[in-house]
Amino acid sequence: MIEVADRLKQVKEYYFSIKLKEVAFLKSQGKPIINLGIGSPDLDPPLKAVMALEESLNHAGAHKYQSYQGIPEFRDAVADFYKAHYNVHLSAKTEILPLMGSKEGVMHISMAFLNKGDAVLIPNPGYPTYTSVTKLLEAEPVFYDLKENNNWLPDFIALERMDLSKVKIMWINYPNMPTGTNAPHKFYDDIIAFGKRHNILIVNDNPYSFILNNKPKSILQYRQAKDVCLELNSISKTFNMAGWRAGMVVGNYDYVNAVLKVKSNMDSGMFYGIQKGAIEALTSSKMWFESLNSIYRKRRQLVWELAEALNCTYNEDATGLFVWAKLPPHLKSEEFTDLVLKEHSIFIAPGTVFGSKGEGYVRFSICEEEGVIKEAIARVK
Missing domain, CATH: 3.40.640.10 (Type I PLP-dependent aspartate aminotransferase-like (Major domain))
Known part of the structure; x- marks a missing residue:
C-alpha cells in the first residue's frame, strides 16, 4: 500500500461529503429525507x-x-x-x-x-x-x-x-x-x-x-x-x-x-x-434581486416556524441562505441533528461543522420549496 502524503493525515473528508452519503443511503432505503442542510440554490438562473x-x-x-x-x-x-x-x-x-x-x-x-x-x-x-x-x-x-x-x-x-x-x-x-x-x-x-x-x-x-x-x-x-x-x-x-x-x-x-x-x-x-x-x-436588473428575495423571505419565515417547533431561537436580522438557530440549553449540536434525522427524516447541519464555537447551534438552509419546508414543520409538530 502506497502511503498518502502527510498533509492528508491532518485533513478529514468534508463533513457534507460524508453526511450526504448517509443521506443518500437512507433515501435508497425508502426514507423520505428532507435536506435542509446544504446551501445549494434550487431556483433557476436568469x-x-x-x-x-x-x-x-x-x-x-x-x-x-x-x-x-x-x-x-x-x-x-x-x-x-x-x-x-x-x-x-x-x-x-x-x-x-x-x-x-x-x-x-x-x-x-x-x-x-x-x-x-x-x-x-x-x-x-x-x-x-x-x-x-x-x-x-x-x-x-x-x-x-x-x-x-x-x-x-x-x-x-x-x-x-x-x-x-x-x-x-x-x-x-x-x-x-x-x-x-x-x-x-x-x-x-x-x-x-x-x-x-x-x-x-x-x-x-x-x-x-x-x-x-x-x-x-x-x-x-x-x-x-x-x-x-x-x-x-x-x-x-x-x-x-x-x-x-x-x-x-x-x-x-x-x-x-x-x-x-x-x-x-x-x-x-x-x-x-x-x-x-x-x-x-x-447585468441583471434590480427586479431580479427583488424577485429572488421575495421567495426567500417566505421560505425563511417557514424555516423560523420549523426552528420554533424544534424549540430553537434565532436572530430575525440575519441575512443569507441560512437560519442560524440556538438550541435549548444543554443540548449538543450533533446529537440533536442526528436525532432530528432519525425521528423526522430531516437533515440539518450541526453548528460544530463550522468550529467549536458552533456548539449549541444548528443551521437550516432555505434552499427548498415552501411545500417541502411545510412538510418538515408538519413532521415535527
Whole structure:
C-alpha cells in the first residue's frame, strides 16, 4: 500500500461529503429525507444567462482553451457590477481575476501567500475550507472566536493580545456564514487598520451580500482597503448558478497577479459559454434581486416556524441562505441533528461543522420549496 502524503493525515473528508452519503443511503432505503442542510440554490438562473450559454456554443473558438484571466467582457462585467452595486471602482485589466468558483480562490490565495509554518487567522465558527486548505499547505490555523454576545464579530482587543508574528492571512466573511451577521461600517475600517498595523492580508469572502440584504457591502469600498485586502465573490448564490462554478477575486494588482501565477498553473481557463452566461447574470436588473428575495423571505419565515417547533431561537436580522438557530440549553449540536434525522427524516447541519464555537447551534438552509419546508414543520409538530 502506497502511503498518502502527510498533509492528508491532518485533513478529514468534508463533513457534507460524508453526511450526504448517509443521506443518500437512507433515501435508497425508502426514507423520505428532507435536506435542509446544504446551501445549494434550487431556483433557476436568469433566463438570459442560460440563453447566452446556449448561443455561445456555436461561436468560433468557443470550445478552445480560454485565457487564464477570463475574456475581457467578463472582467468588464465584474467591474461594472462592482461599480453599480458597491460603488467600487476596479480596473478590469489589472484588478479582477475570474475563478472557477470562489472556493477555488481559497486554495489559490493560500498557495500564493503562505509558506510552511506561516499562520492564518480563521473565524470560529467559520467556513471549514479555510482550515482544511491551511492544513494542506502545512500552515498553522489560528482561530479567533466569534460570539453571539458580540454579534458574531471579531474581538479586536483579544486579537491584539494574540501572537501575530507569523500571521500572513486573515479570513473574514460578511455577510457571515453560518450566522448571517452583517458587519457595520466601523468593522471594515477597523479590520483594514488591523491588517495594515500587522502586515496581514485580509481576505473577505463575500458570496452572500445580496441574499435577503438591502445594503450590500464590499470591503473594497472602504479607504485604503486595496493596500491589504482581497475580496472573493461569486455568481453561485446571487444568481442560482452554483454548478456553473464561476466567481472572482478582486483587489490590488500585485495581489491579484500573485494569485494568477498559481491559477495559471492549475487550470486551462474557464469554459467560454460559462463566462458568457455569467456576463448576462451580472447585468441583471434590480427586479431580479427583488424577485429572488421575495421567495426567500417566505421560505425563511417557514424555516423560523420549523426552528420554533424544534424549540430553537434565532436572530430575525440575519441575512443569507441560512437560519442560524440556538438550541435549548444543554443540548449538543450533533446529537440533536442526528436525532432530528432519525425521528423526522430531516437533515440539518450541526453548528460544530463550522468550529467549536458552533456548539449549541444548528443551521437550516432555505434552499427548498415552501411545500417541502411545510412538510418538515408538519413532521415535527
